[in-house]
Amino acid sequence: MTTTTTVTATAPIPAQKAEILAEALPYIRRFHGKTIVVKFGGNAMIDERLKQSFAHDVVLLKLVGINIVVIHGGGPQIENLLTRIGKKGEFIQGMRVTDAETMEIVEMVLGGQVNKDVVNLINQAGGKAVGLTGKDAAFIRAKKLMLPNKDNPQETIDLGMVGDITAIDPALIAHLQAAAFIPVIASIGVGEQGETYNINADVIAGKIAEALGAEKLILLTNTPGVLDKEGRLITGVTPAQIDAMVADGTLSGGMLPKISSALEAAQSGVKRVHIIDGRVEHALLLEILTNQGIGTLIKSQ
Secondary structure: OOOOOOOOOOOOOHHHHHHHHHHHHHHHHHHOOOEEEEEEOHHHHOOHHHHHHHHHHHHHHHHOOOEEEEEEOOHHHHHHHHHHOOOOOOEEOOEEOEOHHHHHHHHHHHHHHHHHHHHHHHHHOOOOEEEEEOOHHHOEEEEEEEEEEOOEEEEEEEEEEEEEEEEEOOHHHHHHHHOOOEEEEEOEEEOOOOOEEEOOHHHHHHHHHHHHOOOEEEEEEOOOOEEOOOOOEEOEEOHHHHHHHHHOOOOOOOHHHHHHHHHHHHHOOOOEEEEEEOOOOOHHHHHHHOOOOOOEEEOOO
């Protein structure tokens, strides 16, 4: 016989609420006026409850004086549309192969559907969000990416219209922040001749965090953070540990560009870089405004 246990959450009493707010105060003071870049992705983008939670977190953080910049991809949404037109997505080393037809789909989904959905979510929660792609004011410049083959570093792989960032002009984001807007940026860049490039959202998030001198970079993912071979959470990871985990296959697939971008940001002046579980409600508030935090801290050395 199987028994089912139902756990009923009880609302905090007023004294507990006051204690929670008091715990958050030092962090509000510490991060007031600072910039935190958030990569929004994974389940947090497709689960309605988590989407609402994320939007409310972003608005609350903005209201207490923290400048939030949101970067998003849209892998599941792109896959859905590709499937509907009978096209199968292909990935190499965690990066999407993007031919001309796929690039049209990517731009339509990221710059249109997903970007406007995220903007609307934040605005409905009481924020003032503005949607952008890297083509706006050409603030994310890119060139064609030739990906080094991890099995043979002397070879490169042509991924199609996948971009490698050459420059980011943070002026547009700074203007929006000064006017109390929340920038929401789709992971698309522009080439010298106006070409549209698909760029991994984790990569853009890291480069924007560097360009803005961000206090924190937070990457939401579908795992508790960086996991060891036994699936246990590693709360802090060094470059040497990362190299070892890539070499033995512990880190692979979509985690490769994520961990690479996180490490590069940490080594380029972003003070704190975290990979956290986007499947947890109010993950941003837990990471930014509490004593414990969640996920993995990426260390610069």
